Amino acid sequence: MTHLTPDFLHHVQLLENTLGDPTDASNTIHFARSVALDETQQFPEEYISYLTHIGYFRYFVPQELGGQLGEFSELLLMCRALSRRDLTAAIATGQTMLGALPIWLCANQTQKKQLAKHILEGHLGCLALTEKRHGSNLLASEVSATPCTDGYLLHGEKWLINNATEGHTMTILVRKYDSNQRESLAVFLLDKTQLTDYEAIEKINTHGIRCADISGVRFNNTKVPKSALIETNEPGMYGVLKALQISRILCAGFSLGAFDTCLRLTYDFAKSRALYQKTVLDMPTVKQGLGRSFAKLIVAEMVSLASSKAISYASKSLSVYSACCKYWVPKTTELAIDELKVILGARYYLREEYQAGIFQKMQRDNAVVSLFDGSSQLNLGLISSQTNAIAAKLLAQVELHQDLELWFSLDTTKPVANLDSHDLSINNMGNDPVLSSFLAITEQLHEHTVTASLAQQFAVLKQQILNWCDCVQTLQHSEQNEPTSIARFAITKQYTQLFAASCCALFIVYNPEHPLLSNNTIAEDLLQVTLNDSDLFEPSEALLHTLNTQHQTQAIYSLLNF
Incomplete structure (x- = not known):
C-alpha cells in the first residue's frame, strides 16, 4: 500500500456527513430500518447498493489498483462511522475486506486486479476458513484441492462463513494435494460466478447480526482453474495468519461504532428523562456511569488507533498487538454497554419504545465481534505463547521506538510509513516497542511536561509492568507454564490491560497541545479508568463537559477533530 492520504480525517468526515443522522428516517441507513430488517432477518441489499453508490468500497482497494486504501487508521474509522449506524452492513462489507487481505498481501498482479474489479463494482466477498468439525483449528482443515486437467477439484464444506452465499468472490483455505499426494495448506481465490457443481449451505440463524448472510458452501469435486491458486514462497x-493480524485490528471499528451509539442513546435519555423533579443526568451515579463509559470509549479508541498505526510502524509485533486489540477492545465495550443499559432502564428492554429498539440490537450485534477473526480465547492463546519472550526482553533492556512520536501523534496530517507485507511476522520474537518505549519514557520524564499526579500514575503503571514481568518469569518454573493454563491466561489478560494503559500514557506524552489530553484532569481520568477501573471512579467535571460538548455538536465521540 503506497502514497498515503495527507489528512485521512477528511474522507472519514465526508462519509459521516454523507450517511447523515441515523435517527432521521429520510436517510438511507437509519435505525428504524435497521431494526426492521433485523426483525425479518432480511439481508440489507439496499444498504450495500447505497454504499457502492457513495464509493465506500473504494477504501478496500489499494490505490495502485484504482482504489483509495492507504492508511489503515482511515479504514478503521470509516468502519466505525458505518458501524454506529448498522453493524450488519459494516460487518458484511468488512468481511469483503477480510477476504481481500490475503490477496493484497500475497497474490500476483492478475489476481489482485481481478479482485479489485469485483470490489470496486460493489460485489461482496468473504474469507472461508472454518469448518464445522474443526472450528478455529485451521490446521485441521479438510476441504481438499486435488490436481486435475487445467486446474483443481475442490471437495468438502466450509461452515459459518459470512457472505458465503451473497459474496461473488471467496478466498478459501484448503488442503492441497500435488500429483505425488503430498499435502499442504493453500489459499485459492474463487470467482463463484464462474463455478458450477457447488451448493450454498442455507443461512444459519444467529442471536446478533440476524440479517447477515452467515452460511456456508459445499463443494463436490468442483473444478477451479489453476489461476485460482495463490502461489507464494x-x-x-x-498469508492467512498475516491477513488476520490486520483484520483483527480493523474489527475494533465495529465495537467502537456500537459503543458510540449506545453511549449516545443513553446520554440522550439521561438528559431528557425527568425523575423525582430532576433529570436522570443529575443523579451522581448516572454521571459517574456516563463519564466512565466516555473515558473507556476514548481509551478503546486509543488502543485501536495505536494498533492500526502499528501495522505501519511495528509490523513485526502485530502477532501480539493485533490479538491484544481484538481481545481488549470488544471486551471493554461489551462490559461498558452492559453498564449503560442499567442507566437506560426499561427502555433498554422494550423493542419499539426508544429509538426503535436500536440499543438492544447494537448490544446483540456487538457481542459477535469477540467471536470472529479468532475468539477471545484464541487471541489470549496467541499472546500467551509469547509472554515469556516479552517479559525477558523488557527486563533485559528497554528502548524508545525510533518513530514513537509519529506513531502516537494525533496530528492526522503527518505522513505515515508504508506497509511492507514482507515485514509482517507470525512471531513477535519478544519485541514489544509499546511497553518498552513507555518504560524508557519514565526514565526521562523531565524532558516532557507531565504533572506530578500524572507522573505518579506513570510510576504506578511502570511498577505494574515490572511486577508482571517478574510474575511471568516466576510462572516459567511452575507446573502451570503451559500457554493455555489458567494461570497463563490470567497473566495474559493483565498484559492486555498494561498494553492499553501504555498506549494511553504514550498518547498523553506525545500530544501535549491536544485540547483534551493537555487537560491534566482528563488525562488522569483516562489513565485511572484503565489502570484501576473501580465503582468508586469519579469523572472530573472537565471530562463530563467534554462529553456534553461532543454530544451537543453530534460529533463522533473521539480524540480526533471530527
Whole structure:
C-alpha cells in the first residue's frame, strides 16, 4: 500500500456527513430500518447498493489498483462511522475486506486486479476458513484441492462463513494435494460466478447480526482453474495468519461504532428523562456511569488507533498487538454497554419504545465481534505463547521506538510509513516497542511536561509492568507454564490491560497541545479508568463537559477533530 492520504480525517468526515443522522428516517441507513430488517432477518441489499453508490468500497482497494486504501487508521474509522449506524452492513462489507487481505498481501498482479474489479463494482466477498468439525483449528482443515486437467477439484464444506452465499468472490483455505499426494495448506481465490457443481449451505440463524448472510458452501469435486491458486514462497497458511493480524485490528471499528451509539442513546435519555423533579443526568451515579463509559470509549479508541498505526510502524509485533486489540477492545465495550443499559432502564428492554429498539440490537450485534477473526480465547492463546519472550526482553533492556512520536501523534496530517507485507511476522520474537518505549519514557520524564499526579500514575503503571514481568518469569518454573493454563491466561489478560494503559500514557506524552489530553484532569481520568477501573471512579467535571460538548455538536465521540 503506497502514497498515503495527507489528512485521512477528511474522507472519514465526508462519509459521516454523507450517511447523515441515523435517527432521521429520510436517510438511507437509519435505525428504524435497521431494526426492521433485523426483525425479518432480511439481508440489507439496499444498504450495500447505497454504499457502492457513495464509493465506500473504494477504501478496500489499494490505490495502485484504482482504489483509495492507504492508511489503515482511515479504514478503521470509516468502519466505525458505518458501524454506529448498522453493524450488519459494516460487518458484511468488512468481511469483503477480510477476504481481500490475503490477496493484497500475497497474490500476483492478475489476481489482485481481478479482485479489485469485483470490489470496486460493489460485489461482496468473504474469507472461508472454518469448518464445522474443526472450528478455529485451521490446521485441521479438510476441504481438499486435488490436481486435475487445467486446474483443481475442490471437495468438502466450509461452515459459518459470512457472505458465503451473497459474496461473488471467496478466498478459501484448503488442503492441497500435488500429483505425488503430498499435502499442504493453500489459499485459492474463487470467482463463484464462474463455478458450477457447488451448493450454498442455507443461512444459519444467529442471536446478533440476524440479517447477515452467515452460511456456508459445499463443494463436490468442483473444478477451479489453476489461476485460482495463490502461489507464494512461504506456506499458504502464513498469508492467512498475516491477513488476520490486520483484520483483527480493523474489527475494533465495529465495537467502537456500537459503543458510540449506545453511549449516545443513553446520554440522550439521561438528559431528557425527568425523575423525582430532576433529570436522570443529575443523579451522581448516572454521571459517574456516563463519564466512565466516555473515558473507556476514548481509551478503546486509543488502543485501536495505536494498533492500526502499528501495522505501519511495528509490523513485526502485530502477532501480539493485533490479538491484544481484538481481545481488549470488544471486551471493554461489551462490559461498558452492559453498564449503560442499567442507566437506560426499561427502555433498554422494550423493542419499539426508544429509538426503535436500536440499543438492544447494537448490544446483540456487538457481542459477535469477540467471536470472529479468532475468539477471545484464541487471541489470549496467541499472546500467551509469547509472554515469556516479552517479559525477558523488557527486563533485559528497554528502548524508545525510533518513530514513537509519529506513531502516537494525533496530528492526522503527518505522513505515515508504508506497509511492507514482507515485514509482517507470525512471531513477535519478544519485541514489544509499546511497553518498552513507555518504560524508557519514565526514565526521562523531565524532558516532557507531565504533572506530578500524572507522573505518579506513570510510576504506578511502570511498577505494574515490572511486577508482571517478574510474575511471568516466576510462572516459567511452575507446573502451570503451559500457554493455555489458567494461570497463563490470567497473566495474559493483565498484559492486555498494561498494553492499553501504555498506549494511553504514550498518547498523553506525545500530544501535549491536544485540547483534551493537555487537560491534566482528563488525562488522569483516562489513565485511572484503565489502570484501576473501580465503582468508586469519579469523572472530573472537565471530562463530563467534554462529553456534553461532543454530544451537543453530534460529533463522533473521539480524540480526533471530527
